Amino acid sequence: MITIDSLSKRYGGNTVVNDISFTARPGRVTGFLGPNGAGKSTSMRMMVGLTTPSEGTATISGRRFADLPNPGREVGVMLDASAQHAGRTGREILTVAQQIMDVPASRVAEMLELVSLTPAEADRRVGSYSLGMRQRLGIAAALIGDPSVLILDEPANGLDPAGIRWMRDLLREYADHGGTVLLSSHLLAEIEIVADDIVMIGQGRIVCHGSKAELLQAAGTVVRAADVAALQAALADAGIAATVADDGSLRTDADIAHVGRAAYDGGVALTELRKAESGGLEEMFLELTADTQRDQHPDHAERTAA
Amino acid sequence: MTATTVDLGHTADVDRRTTYAPIPLRRVVRVELRKMFDTRAGFWLIASIGITGLIATIATVAFAPDQDLTYYTFAKAIGFPITVILPMIALLSITSEWSQRSGLTTFTYVSSRSRVVWAKTLSSVAVAIASMVFAFAIGAVGNVVGSRIAGIDTVWDVSVGHALSIVLGNLTCLLTGTMLGMLLRSSAGGLVTYFVITLLVPTMSGLLAASQSWYEDVQPWVDLNFAQSFLFEGMHTAAQWAHVASTVGLWIVLPGMLGLRWVMRSEVK
Numbered sequence: 296m297i298t299i300d301s302l303s304k305r306y307g308g309n310t311v312v313n314d315i316s317f318t319a320r321p322g323r324v325t326g327f328l329g330p331n332g333a334g335k336s337t338s339m340r341m342m343v344g345l346t347t348p349s350e351g352t353a354t355i356s357g358r359r360f361a362d363l364p365n366p367g368r369e370v371g372v373m374l375d376a377s378a379q380h381a382g383r384t385g386r387e388i389l390t391v392a393q394q395i396m397d398v399p400a401s402r403v404a405e406m407l408e409l410v411s412l413t414p415a416e417a418d419r420r421v422g423s424y425s426l427g428m429r430q431r432l433g434i435a436a437a438l439i440g441d442p443s444v445l446i447l448d449e450p451a452n453g454l455d456p457a458g459i460r461w462m463r464d465l466l467r468e469y470a471d472h473g474g475t476v477l478l479s480s481h482l483l484a485e486i487e488i489v490a491d492d493i494v495m496i497g498q499g500r501i502v503c504h505g506s507k508a509e510l511l512q513a514a515g516t517v518v519r520a521a522d523v524a525a526l527q528a529a530l531a532d533a534g535i536a537a538t539v540a541d542d543g544s545l546r547t548d549a550d551i552a553h554v555g556r557a558a559y560d561g562g563v564a565l566t567e568l569r570k571a572e573s574g575g576l577e578e579m580f581l582e583l584t585a586d587t588q589r590d591q592h593p594d595h596a597e598r599t600a601a
Numbered sequence: 602m603t604a605t606t607v608d609l610g611h612t613a614d615v616d617r618r619t620t621y622a623p624i625p626l627r628r629v630v631r632v633e634l635r636k637m638f639d640t641r642a643g644f645w646l647i648a649s650i651g652i653t654g655l656i657a658t659i660a661t662v663a664f665a666p667d668q669d670l671t672y673y674t675f676a677k678a679i680g681f682p683i684t685v686i687l688p689m690i691a692l693l694s695i696t697s698e699w700s701q702r703s704g705l706t707t708f709t710y711v712s713s714r715s716r717v718v719w720a721k722t723l724s725s726v727a728v729a730i731a732s733m734v735f736a737f738a739i740g741a742v743g744n745v746v747g748s749r750i751a752g753i754d755t756v757w758d759v760s761v762g763h764a765l766s767i768v769l770g771n772l773t774c775l776l777t778g779t780m781l782g783m784l785l786r787s788s789a790g791g792l793v794t795y796f797v798i799t800l801l802v803p804t805m806s807g808l809l810a811a812s813q814s815w816y817e818d819v820q821p822w823v824d825l826n827f828a829q830s831f832l833f834e835g836m837h838t839a840a841q842w843a844h845v846a847s848t849v850g851l852w853i854v855l856p857g858m859l860g861l862r863w864v865m866r867s868e869v870k
Contacts, residue, residue: 344712345705345869361712364623372709378702382640388706391639395624395632395710420641436706 296321296475297342297444302351304337304499311337313499314351319477319492321443324470326490326507327479328580334499335479336374339448342477343372355444367396371437371445376429376453381422385412385432388421389439396440406435411461426453434462438469445469447478451485463489483580495580516554519544519567529561530554546571629711629720630727637694637724646690650732653682658743662750670747671756675740676767680833683732684771685799688778691725692791695782695864700789704869714865722779729775733768763835770832773845776853777825783860786867802826825852 297319304312312334319325329335340346342353344360355363355370363369379388389403407417410431421429430453437445445466451459466476466489480486486493493510495503503510520526523543530537530547535557537547544567547554551570558565637643657678665674695718698704711717748755759767778795785791803826810817810824820827821844828848831841 340868340870343709345708347866347868363621363712365621366712367710368619368621370709372706374705374709375702378705380636380640380697380701380703382642387639391632391636392706392710394635395628397624397628 296356297325297446297477298354298357299338299342300352300354302338302341302353303349304334304341304346305349311499312341312348315496315499315501316351317494317501317504319444319475321473321475322470323491324466324476324478324489325492325494326486327477327494327496328483328486328490329479329481329496331481333481333496335481335496336448338496339374339446339477339479342446343370343374345374365396365440367392367440367442368398369440369442369444371440371442371447373430373433373437373446373450374448376426376433376450379421379429379432382420384418384420385424385428386417388432389417389435392436392439398440402439402441406439409438409465410435427455427458430454430458430462434465443473444475445477447476449480450478451480451482451489459485459488515546515548515571516551517544517546517567517569517571518554518558518565520558520563520565522563525561526558526563526565529563530557532561533557624711626716626720626723629716630723633694633717633720634724634727637690637728643690643693646686646693647728650683650686651735653686654679654732654736654739657682658739662743662747665747667751667753670744670751670753671758672740672744673758675743675747676737676759676764677833679736679740679743680733680767680771683736684774687725687729687732687771687775688781688795688799689792690728691722691775691778692782692795693788694721694725695779696786696788696791699786699869702870708869715861718779718783718861718864722776725775725779726772729771730768733771737764760835766832766836770829773825773829773832773849773853776849776857780853780857780860783864784856785860786864799826822847823851824848 299315299317302312302315303310315334315338317325327335327338337346341348342355342360343366352359354360360366360370366372383391386403386407389406390400393400393403407414412428412431412435416424416428421432424432430450434447434450437447451462454462466478470476470491478486478489487507490507492506493504494501517540518526518530518537523539523545526545527537527539530545533553533556535547535549535554537545537549540546549557551568555565555568558568638647658675661670661675661678665678698707698717707717708714744757745755777798778791781791781795781798785794803824806820806824806827810820821840825848828841828844831837832845836842836845
């Protein structure tokens with residue numbers, strides 16, 4: 296379990312992470328989603344003590360990272376797969392981890408097999424690895440201490456589609472055995488495939504947070520009629536708040552059955568009634584991050600307001 | 602690379618509440634020592650101590666005039682490259698965590714950075730002591746063989762006290778590297794600064810002392826290289842010990858403490 300409580304980071308007057316709180320629960324894969332520069336990596340570094348928070352706390356299974364006696368046994372961390380001494384072999388990097396954590400030497404070979412690095416590849420220097428191989432090695436290093444929590448920053452970067460699928464299965468299995476996984480990505484598709492829970496962050500703030508199922512549902516309904524005013528009135532009568540989009544359709548958080556009933560009761564002939572885009576999270580991702588930008592830059596409100 | 606089978610072997614249990622034993626310092630030292638050897642650059646840097654030691658011994662036997670063929674000549678010849686290489690080893694062991702960014706994992710295995718730096722310092726000292734034992738041994742062999750070849754008596758002109766002060770001198774050189782590593786946390790910047798300090802500053806200081814009489818009195822108290830020369834050449838007076846203490850405090854301990862503070866506070870990215 297990872298508990299983040301009111302975590303903030305400021306550099307001078309610039310707030311990079313702004314009062315974020317959330318929990319990554321055991322048995323679930325939590326996706327930390329946000330555009331580049333949203334504060335994901337800074338937040339993750341604060342969780343593992345590499346960056347000192349300006350305010351707030353982060354705990355792993357109830358303890359601060361700095362208080363863990365042998366952190367590698369409790370938290371597997373991969374913040375940047377490329378951040379390894381290029382002159383060490385993959386096997387040596389795992390051996391260093393194995394020795395410092397004091398786990399059996401056999402774990403090195405087990406982990407290499409788990410991430411499908413061949414013995415020949417393991418004996419090559421990391422400087423010659425592709426990004427995908429480095430990601431696999433990084434995941435092996437994170438798992439070698441058999442931790443119950445994983446913190447992975449952009450682990451799918453550089454993996455081919457088969458690699459992403461492999462990682463999804465690996466993390467799914469890990470979470471199904473009770474592990475806690477927090478992984479970040481700036482690509483919604485990756486998160487949508489892997490995560491159970493989603494924490495979306497933009498401009499250092501959490502813009503939404505919930506289970507993937509809830510968030511997908513929250514994407515709401517798109518409804519359209521020839522007579523927009525009549526439709527608006529019918530929805531208002533039913534107590535449904537809706538906004539008019541650029542294309543003349545109405546959008547609402549209400550579910551599709553509720554909207555259909557309201558239109559029927561109001562006697563409005565619909566030309567379209569559907570759930571908001573199938574890639575609803577994508578829309579929300581763009582919309583929510585745009586919202587945050589609007590909040591922080593009032594000057595641009597006119598340009599970005601739909 | 603494309604296999605998709607998943608077998609986690611041991612896996613996390615929901616309510617695992619194992620308390621793990623803290624990582625003992627000797628384990629951190631052992632791992633840091635390993636990390637000094639396990640890259641090609643690191644391996645050859647340490648191997649170069651042996652190689653230059655061997656070359657220096659052979660060169661002394663071949664080229665030193667007979668009357669200079671004493672143990673001290675060997676010790677000086679073998680010791681010089683060591684005093685240059687050891688600080689580089691100490692410096693790189695620290696700076697590579699930042700320059701190669703491996704600190705991103707190192708400090709998530711051992712979260713106390715002062716502990717990691719302490720372990721690195723101890724392992725550098727271990728390498729230094731092993732190097733000097735090697736240097737004294739190969740120097741002794743060179744001295745015996747050299748004097749036999751020249752057909753002269755073998756001269757042992759380094760006392761145990763002098764040998765220990767040479768070891769101490771080497772450790773002050775080494776710790777200069779440790780200090781710079783912590784202070785700069787950059788391999789390139791650290792090495793450049795190290796060479797400026799060891800090559801340029803002593804010359805400037807010497808020139809200043811020759812031209813300014815007020816500085817001539819101050820020099821032994823503030824010129825680290827000058828004070829180190831006492832250690833290498835053999836200590837004679839209490840004043841010299843005071844000079845060593847003053848310069849080491851000024852140029853190693855104080856900046857080292859500042860560097861340690863920065864190491865603890867800096868962000869590891």
